Structure formats: structure tokens, C-alpha cells
Amino acid sequence: MIVPEQDSEPQLSLATLDALHQVSYREAGLILLPEKVRMVQSRLRYRLKETGIDTFESYLALVRTDAGARERRMMISALTTNVSHFFREPHHFDILADEVLPKVKARLKAGGRFRIWSAGCSNGQEAFSIVMHLLDKDPSLLDADFRILATDIxxxxxxxxxxxxxxxxxxxxxxxxxxxxxxxxxxxxxQPAHKMADACRNLVRFKELNLMNTWPMRQTFDAVFCRNVVIYFDAPTQDALWPRFHNVLAPDGRLFLGHSERVSAPETVGFSVTGPTTYTKTRSQPINSLNLKAIQGETHGTS
Ligand SMILES: C[S@@+](CC[C@H](N)C(=O)[O-])C[C@H]1O[C@@H](n2cnc3c(N)ncnc32)[C@H](O)[C@@H]1O
Structure with missing residues (x-):
């Protein structure tokens, strides 16, 4: 009898999926729900082949250890969804050009900076869409102190x-x-392809960064794009990110999320809604664990 190919492949049980979920959640905030067992199994089978490991249980044992740190990164890489495309959800690029850029122009003329962060940038289409859109509207940005930081885990x-x-x-x-x-x-x-012109590439710096870890940037940003990223996180993980985004934004800075993502109770973390999935920083003071409760009391009218 011919054994169907999938039967000879390693099988992922729900118990092992749950244990892998604990690793991916701790490492990157990624949730692996039981209904995703087939997807996880198929994405990680390749990692088992690459590492020469026969079973998901042995693979779990590796990624749980300190010695498995490199493979843990490869596991997260295999589990993330990197779908992106140029000029996705283009209304945000118009808000950037029509509302944010005019406000920073005076600062740029005086030698100041214009900074944007594409957080969860995937293959870079979001960052390069921003560059092309803004340079199209205002070619003088090429001579200004204008830069985009683009990061992904x-x-x-x-x-x-x-x-x-x-x-x-x-x-x-x-x-x-x-x-x-x-x-x-x-x-x-x-295959036929297109490469971004050097003038565009020079404006973007790509860096590996896990949003769950400390953010090393010291500068503030006029806009943060974190679109179609937090959809993979649960509510507590999302809620822990909002004050952090607030704190890296310059006064009046914008946070842009994906079409199915929302900041829950934006005013309690220093934002007001100013457009479709668009949030503007309204508080100048940084939000931390000491003042968060007081701000929430204030915005709920209890102080
Ligand atoms: C669906 S893509 C979104 C790309 C782009 N922002 C867009 O809207 O087209 C989600 C990206 O988030 C990244 N990501 C997931 N978890 C992350 C984390 N903890 N830290 C940083 N990036 C993460 C993934 O690697 C993936 O490239």
C-alpha cells in the first residue's frame, strides 16, 4: 500500500501547538490559535527539515532553550505573515502629504528634521510608497533632513x-x-523586476526590530505607520503598545493603523481620532505606568 505523503511527514498535535504558542507569544506577541494548527504545521515542517529534526516535540525542546535562540528567530520568521504591497491603504499617504508635511515645512526650512517610522515594514513597500508619494508632492524633500526608519522582526x-x-x-x-x-x-x-532609485533608497534605513523588545530610537517621529501588524497580537499586547507609540511621536504626530485595527479608548493613551484608522498625539507629557491610571481616570471623568 502506498502511504500518502502527508502521513510520513511530522504531525503537530494541539498540545505541542499550545506549547509553541507560549514560545511565540513570549518572543514576539504572536498568537497561534488551535484552528491554525494546519497552517503552523505546514510552515514549521520546513524548519524541521532545515534543522534535521524529526518531530515537533523535539523541535519544541530546541526552541525553548537558550541554545535555540537562533532557531527561535527562524521559527518566528516562518510564522509571521509578510503580505504587503505598494500603495496599500493609500488614504494615509494623502493625510501625510496634505496634513503632516505642511506642518513640518517651516521646521525643515529652519534646518530641522522630518522623521517617519514604518514599524512592521515587511518587504519595504510601505516605506518606499511613502518616499515616492512625498517626493512626488514635494521634490525639495530630497535636500531636506528627511528620513524613514523601517523595521521588522x-x-x-x-x-x-x-x-x-x-x-x-x-x-x-x-x-x-x-x-x-x-x-x-x-x-x-x-525575471523582469524594478529597483528603487538610489535617491529613494538613501532616505530609508531598514533595521531588524522586535516590537516586544526595548526600542533603541532616541529621536521622535512625525508619523508612525504600524499597519496590519497588531492584528496578529491579542488585546493586552496591543494595549501595551499604544503608550509606547504615543511616547515616540513628536507633538501632533500621527499613528496610522491598518484598516481592521483600532486603538481601544484612544483618549486614555493620549490620542484623538483624526481620520480613518488615524490617531493624532494630543498629550505632550510621556505616558508611563505611573501616570497612565491618572490619565485614564481624567478621561473617564473620575478625577
Ligand atoms: C502583514 S505585514 C504588514 C506590512 C505593512 N505594514 C503593510 O501594511 O503592508 C506584518 C509584518 O509585521 C511583522 N511583525 C510581526 N510581529 C512583529 C513583532 N513582534 N515585531 C516587529 N514586527 C513584527 C511581520 O514580520 C510582518 O512583516
Missing amino acids: DPKVIAFARSATYPDRMTDNVPETLRKRFMQPTQLKG
Whole structure:
């Protein structure tokens, strides 16, 4: 009898899935629900092959240890969903150009900075869409102190983003006029592709960063894009992020989330809603564990 191929492959039990969930949750805030068992099994089978491990139980034993730190990163990389595309949810780019940019112009003219953070940037399409949109509206930004920080937990997407070379099927959403101005035709693995022009690449710095860890940046940002990232986190993890985003924003800075993401009770963490999934920082004082309760009391009218 021929044994169907999948039967000879390692099987992931719900108990092991739950134990892997505890690792991925602690490491990256990622939740692995029981209904995702098949997806997790198929994504991690490749890791088992790569590491020469026969069972999910042995794999779990490895990623639980200190010695398994590297493989833990590879596991998180395999589990993250990196879907992105150029000019996704474009209304945010208009808000950036029409509302944020005019306010920072005076500062730029006086030699000041304009900083944007793409947090959970995947392959870099979000950061380069911002660059193309803003340079199209205001080419003088090329001579200003304007930079984008783009970060992601997944080292594979960061390496891809740094190459800034996209197969043509990934550039479908780039308007032809912008593609001609800001991208150059090239080849990627023998396929037609486009590479971002150096002028655009020089404006973006790609870095590996786990949002669950300490953020090393000392500067503040005029806008933070964290879109289609927190959807993979549970409510407590999301709620712990809002004050942190508040604190890295400059006064009047914007936080942009994905279409199905919301800041719960935005006014209690120093934001007001100023557009579709768009939040503007309204409080100048940093929010920390000491004053968070008092602010929440204030906004709920109990103080
Ligand atoms: C669906 S993509 C969103 C990309 C882009 N922001 C967009 O909207 O098109 C989600 C990204 O979040 C990243 N991510 C997930 N958990 C993360 C964490 N704990 N820290 C940093 N990035 C994370 C994933 O690696 C993935 O590239």
C-alpha cells in the first residue's frame, strides 16, 4: 500500500501547538490559535527539515532553550505573515502629504528634521510608497533632513527590503509615472523586476526590530505607520503598545493603523481620532505606568 505523503511527514498535535504558542507569544506577541494548527504545521515542517529534526516535540525542546535562540528567530520568521504591497491603504499617504508635511515645512526650512517610522515594514513597500508619494508632492524633500526608519522582526524581509528590488508582479500598484521616476528596470532571478532609485533608497534605513523588545530610537517621529501588524497580537499586547507609540511621536504626530485595527479608548493613551484608522498625539507629557491610571481616570471623568 502506498502511504500518502502527508502521513510520513511530522504531525503537530494541539498540545505541542499550545506549547509553541507560549514560545511565540513570549518572543514576539504572536498568537497561534488551535484552528491554525494546519497552517503552523505546514510552515514549521520546513524548519524541521532545515534543522534535521524529526518531530515537533523535539523541535519544541530546541526552541525553548537558550541554545535555540537562533532557531527561535527562524521559527518566528516562518510564522509571521509578510503580505504587503505598494500603495496599500493609500488614504494615509494623502493625510501625510496634505496634513503632516505642511506642518513640518517651516521646521525643515529652519534646518530641522522630518522623521517617519514604518514599524512592521515587511518587504519595504510601505516605506518606499511613502518616499515616492512625498517626493512626488514635494521634490525639495530630497535636500531636506528627511528620513524613514523601517523595521521588522523578520530578518528575511529586512534583507529583501535592503535589496530594494521587486519582481514586476509586486510593482503592479505603483503608478506608471512614479515607477518611471523612482524605479529602474532590472532582472531578479532571470525575471523582469524594478529597483528603487538610489535617491529613494538613501532616505530609508531598514533595521531588524522586535516590537516586544526595548526600542533603541532616541529621536521622535512625525508619523508612525504600524499597519496590519497588531492584528496578529491579542488585546493586552496591543494595549501595551499604544503608550509606547504615543511616547515616540513628536507633538501632533500621527499613528496610522491598518484598516481592521483600532486603538481601544484612544483618549486614555493620549490620542484623538483624526481620520480613518488615524490617531493624532494630543498629550505632550510621556505616558508611563505611573501616570497612565491618572490619565485614564481624567478621561473617564473620575478625577
Ligand atoms: C502583514 S505585514 C504588514 C506590512 C505593512 N505594514 C503593510 O501594511 O503592508 C506584518 C509584518 O509585521 C511583522 N511583525 C510581526 N510581529 C512583529 C513583532 N513582534 N515585531 C516587529 N514586527 C513584527 C511581520 O514580520 C510582518 O512583516
